[in-house]
Amino acid sequence: MLDDRKLDVLRAIVQDYVATQEPVGSKALAERHNLGVSPATIRNDMAVLEEEGYITQPHTSAGRVPTDAGYRLFVDRLAGIKPLSTPERRAIQSFLDGAVDLDDVVGRTVRLLAQLTHQVAVVQYPSLTRSTIRHVELLTLAPTRVMLILITSTGRIEQRAMDVAAPIGEDLLADLRARINARVVGKRFADVALLVQDLDESFTVEERPIVGTVLANLLDTLVEQQEERVVLAGTANLTRFGPDFPMTIRPVLEALEEHVVLLRLLGEATEPAMVVRIGHENMHEGLAATSVVSVGYGSGDEALAKLGVLGPTRMDYPGTMGAVRAVARYVGQILAES
Amino acid sequence: MLDDRKLDVLRAIVQDYVATQEPVGSKALAERHNLGVSPATIRNDMAVLEEEGYITQPHTSAGRVPTDAGYRLFVDRLAGIKPLSTPERRAIQSFLDGAVDLDDVVGRTVRLLAQLTHQVAVVQYPSLTRSTIRHVELLTLAPTRVMLILITSTGRIEQRAMDVAAPIGEDLLADLRARINARVVGKRFADVALLVQDLDESFTVEERPIVGTVLANLLDTLVEQQEERVVLAGTANLTRFGPDFPMTIRPVLEALEEHVVLLRLLGEATEPAMVVRIGHENMHEGLAATSVVSVGYGSGDEALAKLGVLGPTRMDYPGTMGAVRAVARYVGQILAES
DNA sequence: CACTGGCACTCCGACAAGAGGAGTGCCAAG
DNA sequence: CTTGGCACTCCTCTTGTCGGAGTGCCAGTG
Numbered sequence: 263m264l265d266d267r268k269l270d271v272l273r274a275i276v277q278d279y280v281a282t283q284e285p286v287g288s289k290a291l292a293e294r295h296n297l298g299v300s301p302a303t304i305r306n307d308m309a310v311l312e313e314e315g316y317i318t319q320p321h322t323s324a325g326r327v328p329t330d331a332g333y334r335l336f337v338d339r340l341a342g343i344k345p346l347s348t349p350e351r352r353a354i355q356s357f358l359d360g361a362v363d364l365d366d367v368v369g370r371t372v373r374l375l376a377q378l379t380h381q382v383a384v385v386q387y388p389s390l391t392r393s394t395i396r397h398v399e400l401l402t403l404a405p406t407r408v409m410l411i412l413i414t415s416t417g418r419i420e421q422r423a424m425d426v427a428a429p430i431g432e433d434l435l436a437d438l439r440a441r442i443n444a445r446v447v448g449k450r451f452a453d454v455a456l457l458v459q460d461l462d463e464s465f466t467v468e469e470r471p472i473v474g475t476v477l478a479n480l481l482d483t484l485v486e487q488q489e490e491r492v493v494l495a496g497t498a499n500l501t502r503f504g505p506d507f508p509m510t511i512r513p514v515l516e517a518l519e520e521h522v523v524l525l526r527l528l529g530e531a532t533e534p535a536m537v538v539r540i541g542h543e544n545m546h547e548g549l550a551a552t553s554v555v556s557v558g559y560g561s562g563d564e565a566l567a568k569l570g571v572l573g574p575t576r577m578d579y580p581g582t583m584g585a586v587r588a589v590a591r592y593v594g595q596i597l598a599e600s
Numbered sequence: 601m602l603d604d605r606k607l608d609v610l611r612a613i614v615q616d617y618v619a620t621q622e623p624v625g626s627k628a629l630a631e632r633h634n635l636g637v638s639p640a641t642i643r644n645d646m647a648v649l650e651e652e653g654y655i656t657q658p659h660t661s662a663g664r665v666p667t668d669a670g671y672r673l674f675v676d677r678l679a680g681i682k683p684l685s686t687p688e689r690r691a692i693q694s695f696l697d698g699a700v701d702l703d704d705v706v707g708r709t710v711r712l713l714a715q716l717t718h719q720v721a722v723v724q725y726p727s728l729t730r731s732t733i734r735h736v737e738l739l740t741l742a743p744t745r746v747m748l749i750l751i752t753s754t755g756r757i758e759q760r761a762m763d764v765a766a767p768i769g770e771d772l773l774a775d776l777r778a779r780i781n782a783r784v785v786g787k788r789f790a791d792v793a794l795l796v797q798d799l800d801e802s803f804t805v806e807e808r809p810i811v812g813t814v815l816a817n818l819l820d821t822l823v824e825q826q827e828e829r830v831v832l833a834g835t836a837n838l839t840r841f842g843p844d845f846p847m848t849i850r851p852v853l854e855a856l857e858e859h860v861v862l863l864r865l866l867g868e869a870t871e872p873a874m875v876v877r878i879g880h881e882n883m884h885e886g887l888a889a890t891s892v893v894s895v896g897y898g899s900g901d902e903a904l905a906k907l908g909v910l911g912p913t914r915m916d917y918p919g920t921m922g923a924v925r926a927v928a929r930y931v932g933q934i935l936a937e938s
Numbered sequence: 939c940a941c942t943g944g945c946a947c948t949c950c951g952a953c954a955a956g957a958g959g960a961g962t963g964c965c966a967a968g
Numbered sequence: 969c970t971t972g973g974c975a976c977t978c979c980t981c982t983t984g985t986c987g988g989a990g991t992g993c994c995a996g997t998g
Contacts, residue, residue: 288962
């Protein structure tokens with residue numbers, strides 16, 4: 263159906279369109295790429311490619327533009343991942359090496375990625391699902407107000423204030439604190455729910471509502487901890503979407519503010535391989551003209567989280583994929599070292 | 601120089617221009633506002649206003665548009681702060697009341713502000729330096745390792761792990777915790793150093809090194825300049841800047857990513873009063889068409905940090921100022937309660 | 939003296955018509 | 969299967985015209 267030359271034509275169309283941002287015609291193609299055939303032949307090939315749904319024309323007698331399917335084919339079969347140049351690699355390394363803590367690593371990474379790709383960069387914080395509880399602390403702020411503090415093995419701290427039904431004594435609080443810690447210290451987040459399940463049975467009926475509130479908040483806090491955090495940078499690069507963008511940019515900005523949407527765009531963290539989602543593949547109406555390139559990263563052989571970039575479907579896929587992959591690798595190294 | 605009617609004319613121009621986003625002419629003014637005079641008279645007034653630099657015309661035979669100086673005069677002398685409607689107030693309250701911790705309060709605040717004003721909202725985290733201590737907690741992580749947790753009146757938490765010279769018993773720790781809290785709870789950061797100065801005298805000679813280490817770390821944590829954090833929301837509202845915006849929006853997006861710039865835009869936190877910076881007053885080349893409305897907020901009568909919104913100079917100043925002020929008040933209440 | 943109506947003038951913005959050009963599809967010939 | 973030629977389409981840019989909104993000025997009036 264599609265012989266090699268037709269694929270060459272498609273590749274040339276994608277490359278030229280990405281470079282010029284304008285529909286590309288048969289004549290220009292024949293000139294810029296030495297395909298060894300005449301414009302007329304290319305036209306025939308283009309007709310086939312259009313029929314197959316890989317390219318389209320904005321209007322009669324305009325050049326051709328790749329469709330989502332065209333980009334998909336291009337990414338899957340026609341283009342490799344362009345390795346970064348040595349200076350670029352050096353720049354990445356020196357930029358990331360200065361980081362002092364996790365926040366700094368993530369912050370530098372996202373800015374670096376935005377700068378390298380000239381697109382919007384998104385980095386998900388390393389998952390905490392594998393961390394354990396170091397300590398749970400309870401304090402009274404007021405007679406009926408308790409603060410819960412959770413310390414994780416990674417040194418992270420979460421706090422939560424809550425109101426309880428009845429005044430809570432220091433001795434009850436100390437007892438509860440001791441019992442909770444005895445059960446959960448050193449345990450993984452996921453296991454805590456089971457471990458404290460029947461804890462309230464060892465308290466009096468009067469105390470149980472209080473205990474229940476505290477436990478509910480503890481579990482809540484754990485869930486929240488596991489909730490993935492993302493940071494982004496390079497939103498100014500949204501202006502690259504093109505001249506037609508008031509309509510294009512607004513839903514993208516809205517999506518970027520919804521971290522839930524962002525996380526879904528990055529994809530499942532369990533999947534470490536590079537993923538490219540093109541246009542409608544994002545399953546988000548506002549992102550029909552947007553592509554996402556994401557990849558897992560981690561300290562070892564296991565992906566802890568994902569990072570990636572988001573840009574117009576009309577993007578330089580090989581270069582972007584190269585940058586994303588390289589940054590992910592370096593971040594992995596940094597995390598493994600620290 | 602400028603009599604009352606000329607000021608009325610300026611007020612009308614600003615109001616109409618903000619509403620319609622189009623240059624406003626003398627005839628339209630005479631129709632929409634009953635100024636009691638003919639268009640010709642208004643034209644004379646407009647000529648004076650233009651000569652004084654309060655308005656300008658994009659080109660001959662176009663209507664007039666306020667200059668930065670015109671908006672400044674409008675804000676300072678011609679317009680009040682528009683109070684929010686009762687339903688709006690109720691919405692604010694119910695939206696903020698559901699917050700569970702400081703992060704949540706700040707997050708809800710910034711989203712709320714963006715939604716109320718239809719502009720980009722910026723909220724600075726409450727500064728540590730002006731807040732007071734709510735509680736100091738000490739935990740043993742290992743026999744010779746102690747974790748210090750500091751809870752501020754704004755709900756912010758700082759932690760610090762340290763190694764001590766000798767194993768530390770639970771009773772000593774409890775004693776130390778109680779003594780420290782007795783002295784510093786409710787006190788301001790700046791006063792803590794004096795308050796704990798002679799605390800180690802009440803301990804035995806063997807205990808003093810340990811106590812000294814803990815106190816030193818406490819003071820260190822207090823002194824350590826906490827980076828000022830800001831969060832923002834509503835960037836999608838940048839599309840409201842107008843149809844001419846690719847050139848306008850890019851520097852704004854860039855400025856929004858530079859948190860240092862954002863903090864400077866919000867202004868000094870020591871200034872609790874509402875500040876309106878119009879166009880060039882921001883002293884930032886890219887924000888020549890941008891105004892910032894900011895105000896301090898805090899749990900008591902003192903400003904802990906600032907919050908505000910950022911939008912085109914052509915904005916509804918009375919409404920925006922009303923919303924900003926109202927939100928700041930409610931956040932202050934929430935912080936005072938928790 | 940301030941206000942008003944009238945009037946000529948400027949200049950933008952929208953619309954229409956036309957020229958130019960890029961690109962296509964088709965077809966017959968190599 | 970490829971190629972050159974050709975007629976056709978339709979966008980885009982330019983130019984020209986027109987209407988209208990708005991202004992500044994001026995003379996008249998209370």
